[in-house]
Amino acid sequence: MSEFRAPVEDIIFSLEFVADAGRIDGWDADLVREIVQHFAGFAQGEIAPVDEAADLEGCRVVDGQVIVPAGFKTAYRGYVEQGWNGLSIPEKYDGQDLPAPVLGAVSEIFTGACHSLQMIVGLIPGAVRVLKNFGSEAQREKYIPLLASGDWLATMCMTEAGAGSDLSGIRTKAVEAAGVWRISGDKIFISGGGQDLSAHILHLVLARTGGLDEGVRGLSLFLCRSHLDGGAVNAVTVDRIEEKMGLHGSPTCQLSFDAAEAELIGELGQGLKAMFTLMNHARLDVGLQGVAHAARAGDIAQAYAAERVQGRLVGGGEQVVIEQHYDVKNMLNEQQALAIGGRAMCQMTLVLLETGENDDLVDFLTPICKVFCSEAGIKSADMGIQILGGYGYLHEYRIEQTLRDARITSIYEGTNSVHAIGLATRLLRHKNGAAADAFEQMILDVGSDELLVTLKLWQDMRDRVLAAPELATAFMKLTGLLTYQAVWVKILAVADKSAEPERLKKLADHVFSTVPRDAKYWSTF
Numbered sequence: 001m002s003e004f005r006a007p008v009e010d011i012i013f014s015l016e017f018v019a020d021a022g023r024i025d026g027w028d029a030d031l032v033r034e035i036v037q038h039f040a041g042f043a044q045g046e047i048a049p050v051d052e053a054a055d056l057e058g059c060r061v062v063d064g065q066v067i068v069p070a071g072f073k074t075a076y077r078g079y080v081e082q083g084w085n086g087l088s089i090p091e092k093y094d095g096q097d098l099p100a101p102v103l104g105a106v107s108e109i110f111t112g113a114c115h116s117l118q119m120i121v122g123l124i125p126g127a128v129r130v131l132k133n134f135g136s137e138a139q140r141e142k143y144i145p146l147l148a149s150g151d152w153l154a155t156m157c158m159t160e161a162g163a164g165s166d167l168s169g170i171r172t173k174a175v176e177a178a179g180v181w182r183i184s185g186d187k188i189f190i191s192g193g194g195q196d197l198s199a200h201i202l203h204l205v206l207a208r209t210g211g212l213d214e215g216v217r218g219l220s221l222f223l224c225r226s227h228l229d230g231g232a233v234n235a236v237t238v239d240r241i242e243e244k245m246g247l248h249g250s251p252t253c254q255l256s257f258d259a260a261e262a263e264l265i266g267e268l269g270q271g272l273k274a275m276f277t278l279m280n281h282a283r284l285d286v287g288l289q290g291v292a293h294a295a296r297a298g299d300i301a302q303a304y305a306a307e308r309v310q311g312r313l314v315g316g317g318e319q320v321v322i323e324q325h326y327d328v329k330n331m332l333n334e335q336q337a338l339a340i341g342g343r344a345m346c347q348m349t350l351v352l353l354e355t356g357e358n359d360d361l362v363d364f365l366t367p368i369c370k371v372f373c374s375e376a377g378i379k380s381a382d383m384g385i386q387i388l389g390g391y392g393y394l395h396e397y398r399i400e401q402t403l404r405d406a407r408i409t410s411i412y413e414g415t416n417s418v419h420a421i422g423l424a425t426r427l428l429r430h431k432n433g434a435a436a437d438a439f440e441q442m443i444l445d446v447g448s449d450e451l452l453v454t455l456k457l458w459q460d461m462r463d464r465v466l467a468a469p470e471l472a473t474a475f476m477k478l479t480g481l482l483t484y485q486a487v488w489v490k491i492l493a494v495a496d497k498s499a500e501p502e503r504l505k506k507l508a509d510h511v512f513s514t515v516p517r518d519a520k521y522w523s524t525f
Contacts, residue, residue, distance in 0.1 A: 054249030080150030116249030193253030246404030
């Protein structure tokens with residue numbers, strides 16, 4: 001069994017030289033390295049060791065209270081004591097006010113160590129972003145310090161039975177009486193909805209303030225506390241937790257709101273706009289979850305393949321370790337390339353988000369990162385099982401857990417097919433195609449002949465998909481591959497600045513020799 005090892009050098013190289021994080025105001029490369037290394041040590045020593053037990057133990061409900069795996073409480077206590085929960089929170093609210101790419105690096109390592117625990121604590125940055133952008137000054141002063149304290153964690157309460165990807169069907173109601181908003185209804189698939197890690201929970205709830213016929217225009221966003229001022233328990237209860245394929249340590253709850261007291265955040269009828277601030281952060285986080293699983297699966301497979309002796313090379317007499325066999329070597333290269341390339345895609349987008357240089361490009365890249373990287377994590381885990389053979393199918397090496405945990409990433413925070421449709425319709429048409437134009441210019445700015453064939457295919461399909469949205473999934477796949485190629489051109493250009501330049505050059509050769517760029521291939525879609 002391969003112990004978790006955070007890919008610190010790969011992360012720092014990608015931030016510094018591929019994503020060019022140094023252009024962020026106040027960026028301190030030495031400090032960032034220290035932070036990433038310190039969190040890696042904490043994750044390897046305190047978080048990763050509880051992951052297997054949490055997968056086996058799972059969560060349970062006792063008298064309406066969710067009980068999370070025992071090891072989580074010790075790990076979370078250390079997480080809070082070291083201040084990791086306040087990493088991106090402004091200093092005025094008792095946080096450290098570090099930029100989004102640093103948070104992304106920590107989030108990736110956290111997921112690789114224990115995705116289930118990361119799921120419970122990972123919504124704090126998004127909740128703070130919502131409060132900063134849409135909350136009143138009083139709400140910011142009250143709630144952001146609570147989130148920074150570690151005594152409060154946050155949830156995102158959108159989904160309902162019959163209202164998943166299509167939020168226009170939300171029926172949970174919010175009614176104002178005597179100056180107080182009260183929420184009634186049921187929400188499902190709420191990660192950490194009733195966890196016992198933190199003493200309190202701040203639920204961000206999307207509820208209907210208009211009629212059903214108003215669709216998403218009748219939705220508003222609310223802050224709903226698990227406990228009210230004075231300590232009284234609010235009328236929010238856990239009906240049950242779901243039995244899932246993976247993420248067994250993360251409680252996925254069905255919550256009931258029975259005239260629960262709440263506060264409006266932002267404007268009436270603008271709830272979806274406010275919630276998208278949280279969702280867009282979460283979607284990039286999901287991309288990094290995929291990267292973490294791709295890297296973790298690659299590590300497990302590489303360690304096994306370097307020791308497993310089986311078969312002979314053509315013309316050879318001695319048995320060899322399986323990493324020398326062409327097919328295994330190809331899969332190992334693919335796993336590494338997916339992790340490194342996917343990481344660069346997400347980090348480049350996070351840097352753009354932080355600098356505010358090109359909002360249109362961020363809008364376009366966000367769903368691409370979510371889709372490509374989530375599928376990369378699943379693909380890498382599946383290849384890892386194949387490399388380990390029968391042992392991969394067993395629990396012993398835990399790569400089957402990697403696949404089980406990774407599988408949800410292509411479903412939550414918007415299914416990948418929904419994002420493909422959004423890319424092929426809304427984002428291609430938004431502002432007369434400004435977002436797609438920004439993406440095209442990004443590819444042209446990379447300035448590589450390696451991209452010209454794929455770019456021409458993309459330009460042709462862009463014209464076709466506007467008239468034929470049924471091509472959305474193929475268009476998303478091609479757009480992801482073009483982005484992946486572009487970041488690998490950038491990686492190759494700066495490979496000599498890495499600790500392992502020959503490794504990166506070998507992987508770049510793998511990428512450019514395996515990415516399908518034949519017009520006949522894409523004409524079949």
